[in-house]
Amino acid sequence: MDQSTQKNNIAKHDFDVLIIGAGLVGASLACALEKLVLDQGLKVALVEPHDLQQSRDIPPSFDxxxxxxxxxxxxxxxxxxxxxxxxxxxxxxxxxxxxxxxxxxxxxxxxxxxxxxxxxxxxxNHVLGDVLLDRLRDYQKQNIITLFSPDTVTALKPVAGGMKITLESSEITASLVVLADGGRSGLMEQLGISQAVTxxxxxxxxxxxxxxxxxxxxxxxxxxxxxxxxxxxxxxxxxxxxxxxxxxxxxxxxxxxxxxxxxxxxxxxxxxxxxxxxxxxxxxxxxxxxxxxMKMASEQVRPGLVVLGNAAHAIHPIAGQGYNLSIRDTMALADNIAASFKAGISVGNLNSLMRYQQQQHGDQALTSQFCNGxxxxxxxxxxxxxxxxxxxxxxxxxxxxxxxxxxxxxxxx
CATH class of the missing domain: 3.30.9.30 (D-Amino Acid Oxidase; Chain A, domain 2)
Structure with missing residues (x-):
């Protein structure tokens, strides 16, 4: 099957990738997908409950x-x-x-x-957050990605070739949903994804x-x-x-x-x-x-779904490795999305996402076990x-x- 035929067989959705959560990990993933958006036409959206156009409170410098x-x-x-x-x-x-x-x-x-x-x-943290936020605002101005902000995901439902996402403002579909909200939204529980807690x-x-x-x-x-x-x-x-x-x-x-x-x-x-x-x-x-x-999600990938960042794993801060592990996961996922998209395969294809999970499993296991030890x-x-x-x-x-x-x-x- 040639690439053009493959692409024609991919279910058409409003977006290729929908990122839930504009925190440090979700925003970093959006940045990692920039080249794919500009060069290959990947359609990316991001949902964030807070208004990203509003200035944020900056804590006192000493604190x-x-x-x-x-x-x-x-x-x-x-x-x-x-x-x-x-x-x-x-x-x-x-x-x-x-x-x-x-x-x-x-x-x-x-x-x-x-x-x-x-x-x-x-x-x-607020400096890193502001740099990422400025980049997201630039993306929105240049129509590079779509921001739903302030907006909230109330439900996720698998559909052919992807997910249907119910927002407070509307309903959309995406080939791949990346859950990067730290596990605070209740969406993991809604999907039946538990966490093993130590x-x-x-x-x-x-x-x-x-x-x-x-x-x-x-x-x-x-x-x-x-x-x-x-x-x-x-x-x-x-x-x-x-x-x-x-x-x-x-x-x-x-x-x-x-x-x-x-x-x-x-x-x-x-x-x-x-x-x-x-x-x-x-x-x-x-x-x-x-x-x-220490928390580990029971599942990190499903058809059309990836759990990323603290929603996927939260480890002891003893060695300061938690955020760095999440960023390595983020870049590996961006590479996986790019490989699928360029090959004409749905970015939510389970076999492709399983390769991402297998690739990162060793790093996640070694880092968490090292900190636990x-x-x-x-x-x-x-x-x-x-x-x-x-x-x-x-x-x-x-x-x-x-x-x-x-x-x-x-x-x-």
């Missing part, structure tokens, strides 16, 4: 949350012509210092050892911390007591020049006590647990917390576990080929 982007993610955003808008506001991570509080084990991962300027970058009996406590000396581009992973702590280097703000983002894994049986501390008492406990390797902690911003779980290894306080992990840290620091492989995997390479 603004940030994400760690691996070097691989930085390269992806460079490929999508987005990095030039992010680079000036991105803090390079030049070294990751991993240690065990009160023990001898230390390892250091250095960008210089890999011949690169950074292992990754820390970027404020409860860690831990809370993540996040806040920005001011230091009394420069962080020098060092990210700290410190295993102290019953839960690990991470400090991510941040750019300066108008109030404090030296700042880091804290991610503290707190056991549930300690959470209420720590949550109720005054700011100064919180800093005192944090300093006592972390030590003085990074600096003296002199101020803390707004503290947020959330229960830590770290949680269990570094939350144990018995002497044998402490000795084993300290010997492991020292061995990793001296086994340069092994450390390089570990570093490059963490960098998304």
């Amino acid at each position: 603004a949350r940030a994400s760690a982007l691996s070097w691989g993610t930085r390269c992806i955003y460079d490929q999508l012509n987005l990095w030039s808008s992010l680079a000036s506001q991105a803090q390079p991570i030049e070294q990751v210092h991993v240690s065990d509080r009160g023990s001898f084990g230390v390892t250091r991962l250095r960008a210089n050892d890999e011949g690169l300027p950074a292992l990754g970058y820390v970027v404020k 409860e860690y009996q831990q809370h993540g406590v996040i806040a920005n911390i001011a230091l009394d000396r420069p962080h020098r581009g060092v990210a700290w992973e410190r295993f102290a007591g019953k839960g690990p702590m991470a400090l991510l280097p941040l750019t300066a703000d108008e109030q404090f020049e030296h700042r880091v983002g804290l991610v503290w894994t707190v056991p549930d049986n300690e959470f209420e006590e720590i949550h109720g501390l005054s700011d100064q008492a919180f800093l005192d406990v944090l300093q006592a647990r972390f030590g003085y390797r990074a600096s003296r902690f002199i101020a803390v911003g707004k503290r947020d917390s959330y229960p830590l779980t 770290l949680v269990h290894l570094f939350s144990r306080t018995d002497r044998a576990s402490v000795l084993a992990r300290n010997l492991g840290l020292i061995s990793l620091d001296y086994l340069h080929p092994v450390k390089s492989g570990f570093t490059r995997k963490a960098m998304g390479l």
Whole structure:
């Protein structure tokens, strides 16, 4: 069957791809499909409950949350012509210092050892969101994609060759629906897609911390007591020049006590647990917390449907790999869509989508198991576990080929 005949046999829908959710993952997918839209005529739409034309609230600079982007993610955003808008506001991570509080084990991962300027970058979430949002607005002005905003999907129903989507404003069809709304809409439950949930009996406590000396581009992973702590280097703000983002894994049986501390008492406990390797902690911003779980969707693909981002998998933040994994999935899905469309196959074809899932399964399994293993290894306080992990840290620091492989995997390479 030639390509033109194949195309004639594809069910005609309003859109080839409909993305549900204009968050960081959904917007990144729209950007990854731009070339296919311009060069091949792919029809893409995006649905978002919030009005994308309205300016968003920007949090106070000291309290603004940030994400760690691996070097691989930085390269992806460079490929999508987005990095030039992010680079000036991105803090390079030049070294990751991993240690065990009160023990001898230390390892250091250095960008210089890999011949690169950074292992990754820390970027404020609202900065990344605004850059992606500006791109979406440009797409709408140039009629590159269709935005349904503000609008909400109330129902999804399989139809021949795709899905029928019921919006609050209208009804449309698409060959492929990408569910990238973080699983918050209830559409997964409506479709009967469950999530396997692992409860860690831990809370993540996040806040920005001011230091009394420069962080020098060092990210700290410190295993102290019953839960690990991470400090991510941040750019300066108008109030404090030296700042880091804290991610503290707190056991549930300690959470209420720590949550109720005054700011100064919180800093005192944090300093006592972390030590003085990074600096003296002199101020803390707004503290947020959330229960830590690992979630995996029971299905990530169906005919005409892909579950993407946090809706597909949410992993422990211990190694900062969740968003980077989702971006790798996003680019793999964009490549899969391009291959199907250019071959005259429906972009919602199940066999094609299964190839995407099989391609990403190894990365998803390895990344989630790696983070899960770290949680269990570094939350144990018995002497044998402490000795084993300290010997492991020292061995990793001296086994340069092994450390390089570990570093490059963490960098998304």
